Amino acid sequence: MSTNSFGEYGGQYVPEALMPAIEELTDAYERYVRENEAGFIDEFRQRIRDFGGRPTPLERAEQLSQRYGTDVYLKREDLLHGGAHKLNNALGQVLLAKYMGKDRIIAETGAGQHGTATAMAAAHLDMPCEIYMGKTDIGRQRPNVFRMRTNGAEVNAVTTGRGTLKEAISETMRDWARTVENTHYVIGSVVGPHPFPSMVRDFHALISEEARDQTREQVGRLPDAVLACAGGGSNTMGTFHHFLEDDVDLYAVEAGGSSLSVDEAAGVAPNSASLSTGEEGVLHGSRTKVLQDSHGQIMESHSVSAGLDYAGVGPELAHLVDEGRVQAVNVDDVAALEAFHRLSQLEGVIPALETAHAFGYLEQEQDTLGDLVLVNVSGRGDKDLETVLEETRERDLSIAPDMEIFREVAGGSL
Amino acid sequence: MSTNSFGEYGGQYVPEALMPAIEELTDAYERYVRENEAGFIDEFRQRIRDFGGRPTPLERAEQLSQRYGTDVYLKREDLLHGGAHKLNNALGQVLLAKYMGKDRIIAETGAGQHGTATAMAAAHLDMPCEIYMGKTDIGRQRPNVFRMRTNGAEVNAVTTGRGTLKEAISETMRDWARTVENTHYVIGSVVGPHPFPSMVRDFHALISEEARDQTREQVGRLPDAVLACAGGGSNTMGTFHHFLEDDVDLYAVEAGGSSLSVDEAAGVAPNSASLSTGEEGVLHGSRTKVLQDSHGQIMESHSVSAGLDYAGVGPELAHLVDEGRVQAVNVDDVAALEAFHRLSQLEGVIPALETAHAFGYLEQEQDTLGDLVLVNVSGRGDKDLETVLEETRERDLSIAPDMEIFREVAGGSL
Amino acid sequence: MSLSEAFSREPAFVPYLAAGDPSFEASLAYVEALARGGADAIELGLPFSEPIAEGPTIQEAIVRSLEAGMTPERFFEFVEALDVEVPLVCMTYYNLVYQYGDGDGPRPFVQRAAAAGIAGFVIPDLPAEEAGPLRRACDEFGLDLVFIVAPTTRGERLERMQEYVSGYVYVQARLGTTGARDEVSDHTEESLARIADWEVPKAVGFGIKTGDHAQRIVSAGADGIIVGSALVDIVAQGHAADEDTATVADRLEAKARELKEGALTGARAVQ
Amino acid sequence: MSLSEAFSREPAFVPYLAAGDPSFEASLAYVEALARGGADAIELGLPFSEPIAEGPTIQEAIVRSLEAGMTPERFFEFVEALDVEVPLVCMTYYNLVYQYGDGDGPRPFVQRAAAAGIAGFVIPDLPAEEAGPLRRACDEFGLDLVFIVAPTTRGERLERMQEYVSGYVYVQARLGTTGARDEVSDHTEESLARIADWEVPKAVGFGIKTGDHAQRIVSAGADGIIVGSALVDIVAQGHAADEDTATVADRLEAKARELKEGALTGARAVQ
Numbered sequence A, B: 001m002s003t004n005s006f007g008e009y010g011g012q013y014v015p016e017a018l019m020p021a022i023e024e025l026t027d028a029y030e031r032y033v034r035e036n037e038a039g040f041i042d043e044f045r046q047r048i049r050d051f052g053g054r055p056t057p058l059e060r061a062e063q064l065s066q067r068y069g070t071d072v073y074l075k076r077e078d079l080l081h082g083g084a085h086k087l088n089n090a091l092g093q094v095l096l097a098k099y100m101g102k103d104r105i106i107a108e109t110g111a112g113q114h115g116t117a118t119a120m121a122a123a124h125l126d127m128p129c130e131i132y133m134g135k136t137d138i139g140r141q142r143p144n145v146f147r148m149r150t151n152g153a154e155v156n157a158v159t160t161g162r163g164t165l166k167e168a169i170s171e172t173m174r175d176w177a178r179t180v181e182n183t184h185y186v187i188g189s190v191v192g193p194h195p196f197p198s199m200v201r202d203f204h205a206l207i208s209e210e211a212r213d214q215t216r217e218q219v220g221r222l223p224d225a226v227l228a229c230a231g232g233g234s235n236t237m238g239t240f241h242h243f244l245e246d247d248v249d250l251y252a253v254e255a256g257g258s259s260l261s262v263d264e265a266a267g268v269a270p271n272s273a274s275l276s277t278g279e280e281g282v283l284h285g286s287r288t289k290v291l292q293d294s295h296g297q298i299m300e301s302h303s304v305s306a307g308l309d310y311a312g313v314g315p316e317l318a319h320l321v322d323e324g325r326v327q328a329v330n331v332d333d334v335a336a337l338e339a340f341h342r343l344s345q346l347e348g349v350i351p352a353l354e355t356a357h358a359f360g361y362l363e364q365e366q367d368t369l370g371d372l373v374l375v376n377v378s379g380r381g382d383k384d385l386e387t388v389l390e391e392t393r394e395r396d397l398s399i400a401p402d403m404e405i406f407r408e409v410a411g412g413s414l
Numbered sequence C, D: 001m002s003l004s005e006a007f008s009r010e011p012a013f014v015p016y017l018a019a020g021d022p023s024f025e026a027s028l029a030y031v032e033a034l035a036r037g038g039a040d041a042i043e044l045g046l047p048f049s050e051p052i053a054e055g056p057t058i059q060e061a062i063v064r065s066l067e068a069g070m071t072p073e074r075f076f077e078f079v080e081a082l083d084v085e086v087p088l089v090c091m092t093y094y095n096l097v098y099q100y101g102d103g104d105g106p107r108p109f110v111q112r113a114a115a116a117g118i119a120g121f122v123i124p125d126l127p128a129e130e131a132g133p134l135r136r137a138c139d140e141f142g143l144d145l146v147f148i149v150a151p152t153t154r155g156e157r158l159e160r161m162q163e164y165v166s167g168y169v170y171v172q173a174r175l176g177t178t179g180a181r182d183e184v185s186d187h188t189e190e191s192l193a194r195i196a197d198w199e200v201p202k203a204v205g206f207g208i209k210t211g212d213h214a215q216r217i218v219s220a221g222a223d224g225i226i227v228g229s230a231l232v233d234i235v236a237q238g239h240a241a242d243e244d245t246a247t248v249a250d251r252l253e254a255k256a257r258e259l260k261e262g263a264l265t266g267a268r269a270v271q
């Protein structure tokens, strides 16, 4: 049995052609990331500060605190360069690739957030970069495609399957299998074969390193509960990591989508709640909790939030849930959309739709989370405005602002 | 003669109905902002840190430094909440309105950056907020309209004139004349009647306060030259303020547009270079340099960058230019578009089109600016992607990335 | 006749039109019709591209006038071409005053205005604080400088204005911009009370629409009424309906009579 | 016949098809045609929804097969329904192996495969490091477990694999995913040299398309050739052109003959 495991989860389920690269990466991870060889970590910290904008603030959410009768604090990863926590990892990995002497970067992207972060990091470090993106996603995430191209990255359309994240990951692995000698694959979450889940977590652990210090400094004690949304689980693990040994409740909030049930025949799970409802399986290089049918075929997941729309989840998070250290919970599309509007209106912070799930849970469980709750704002919602407008209108949510102004001005339809 | 002046510029040219409010504001400015009465400045600094994300980093631009053989440093205002320096001012003024006991906020917006910043600040501080925006601008700046509405602000369409910034300012002044007793007008740049130019400058002066300390700390000395783009001039004055007494060259880079000439008959100046080519006049409450025809009618300005597209400029900046303390320079649309792509590709920082003007000047004058150049990145360019794509295609610029990927995926037109 | 004389016999009716709206010729006829209808003085708007104190009605008049080619020089020609006996007040924004001539402050503009026969100025974006240079030029050429007292104007500000004002004081009936309203504001009496001891005549404007309004304003103690948007509306409607100048002029004259009559009735009520 | 026996007489030709592509029935006919054409062993793909090691040709075959209703259970029925004499190797991804039956690791899947007559496995996403449980199950039921040696596989990794491998070793001719290519890679000889002392037969795959390729590979020292995409292409074209099963089967049989012939020619060149 592999030793690269979190309990039963983890491992390295990849084609043999990639194994040498994975071993090389494991070695580089141990030396540069874990042991700061050649001052890697010092350089990473300096760059994520000057280029990325760390530390991000911890902000007391006044209106939410009042609403819930609980002190609510926001960890503002939305202020990181690029608009999401994603840069912590992208910058770390591109820098590591440089230390490893690689001269080409590839990455997959779904909603485009990881792709844009990687493109930024690659431009910053002067590395050629190609991003794989499903053709469906290219169509619906135009602005992020612009951003990647503008930063000089190539964007390769993935036309297999439904043309979304799952297919993009598979396609990036195929590129890597071909180009592994000079290329590093910057995976976008705490998923994939070891050492990715540990390494990506370590880069994101700056979130909890700062948040823990900030809460102690600003409030004088540790939070009772920490909430983060979970897709692959990278912002989640980053937010939880330094609290794991503390007496702090940790909640991973998944996308409940439109329903927790699954449609076996169609191969579709209308949610992305792999921690809550998935079964142990092997996907994209690691053993973890996976949305799959009874035969082991991977399901198409679904969430209103593209960044949570993934059938797997990080193996460490799966393990922590099995251990009872992390609570896996979920909220549905409607609760997330409402939370999106609530935070925007009450706090002047427009969250990513992914992030909004964490606030949906806060709304639902406001009475049970204790007196001091920390929520990770994993990203900003600028990218989601069109989607939210559309999804909100379809559902006729009363909390949403009307957009009559466009009709007024255009004298017609939106 | 008014004492609220910068040399010949400044003053309070507003309707009598507003004068009491202006006096009240002047008093509040003196007490709260200048003298930190009731701890106003302490609260402002704490909020702009926790909510806004200050301090913003000072980053060495490695690729640019290499390209120019000069140390180039970026002051990263693009990382401020909302994506531009604008929040410094918006948060300061909304907070001040609260201290003054006002219970309603109004503001004008052109490109939508000041409007979104004000909407965010108002949501954060739980103040009702209405934004005036020209109907032309509403049409072409949809995402910013979404953001304002999402933050709970009302957006009022201004249908007079060409329906852009100039008309929106006039309309906001009209609202204020009606509602002055309970309403504060959050003006969006260092323009308008005293005390606005001084007050807005003070809120933005955090930029140079930090940048000056950061350069000394990170480089061990002060820069030889400091560059900032200039529309109304708020990021400009904020970036220059604490360097005014130093032996540092200051460059205000205006939008040269398509040409520095003017079309009197059409009432159009195809640029926004009021410092470089404007004449002394009175606009929107203060005496300053203004783009006007020989009769004194205000011209329609034009720049590819909506945020620079204004016929006036802050009176203090006009004064500093006359004094020779600040150099007024300009670059045209093409140079700005090229600089947009250059910074995006070389540094992984997609600048606002406004900001790109400063980098256009850096490219042109790379040899004459000294060994250590500081450039203010006043905002991020996400808002400009569609515009840049279009304007770049029209001009067939070779530096721009192609967007073939969309054609590939759609199998057709963009 | 001087401006203050225009208020001396009976409550004065002071109409406003934008000069050159919708054309130079028609506008001459309209202004003359107002004089025939009983105007005691007339405010003539010289249009500025950024009329921050105007409501939509007058903004649109300004656009029509500018599009018809109005400039400061044409404005003076307009004044010279007018065949009316009553004093004329130029209402405009400071930038036009400031830019005129060789750029040496407001003096050239005032000199030219005096030559054309203008009796005084109202400059809505020029508070007393900034009015020194214009006041001096007016004194030099014997012109009046009217100031606006807003409902919010109090204390020191009133004193400063009292020092500078001449001709009449323009009492703004309510907050906001110009524009006809159905209600007459309560602020009027309070404002009038605050400046009761001023020597200049007190004319009330902003929102007066009917003879009835006029009557109530005068019975509240005003020495005159100023009416703009209600008249500009008539011009605008005539323009939109493409009516001939004489028809519109008649309608303006009739409206003027109604308003003047209202003012007189108001005055009788006071006595 | 065991897998290694299939390689014992002469250079072996090992074709690959996705079972059930484009339908259960047609696929049976195609596999049988390959046997007639001279296959010494056959790799049968059990399609998985995320085939990360496959190029576009085989990905599409997998989609066709899944859409035609292929499942692990149907796969075993497919194997049972086949009328061929040569050993059959199941090529699939680990999740399907892992999930089968009561979820108790890979054992139930191996047991069922053995019952159906499968001789061994190739699992492209299962490196030696993770292969312990499957190796043990294979041993229990007497099945082979084939590993892939990539051009990048060196040193310790080779030793670990040598320990686990049985049946044959799959030598990956070049980096990347499956798919027919026009060039034969130089890596092949180097890879073969690195494992020269292994006891299992060495079959080379990835990119072999013609009899000519086959000949060169065998003359470079391979004990057999594995051909997938070039055959799947024939299935795909037949499906696209809506040709009948017999026509496509004939074409597959002919292609098989060409490849087997090439291998034999290559072997003669070595002798």
Ligand SMILES: Cc1ncc(COP(=O)(O)O)c(C=O)c1O
Residues within 6 Å of the ligand: A084, A085, A086, A111, A113, A114, A188, A189, A190, A229, A230, A231, A232, A233, A234, A235, A236, A306, A307, A308, A352, A354, A355, A378, A379, A380
């Ligand atoms: C803002 C934001 N939050 C969360 C996620 C989900 O990823 P993870 O669960 O790896 O943090 C994404 C993914 O795109 C994202 O963009």
Ligand SMILES: Cc1ncc(COP(=O)(O)O)c(C=O)c1O
Residues within 6 Å of the ligand: B084, B085, B111, B113, B114, B188, B189, B190, B229, B230, B231, B232, B233, B234, B235, B236, B306, B307, B308, B352, B354, B355, B378, B379, B380
């Ligand atoms: C990013 C950015 N920079 C600069 C400006 C120009 O304003 P100012 O000259 O007041 O800094 C704007 C205005 O919208 C802006 O959004």
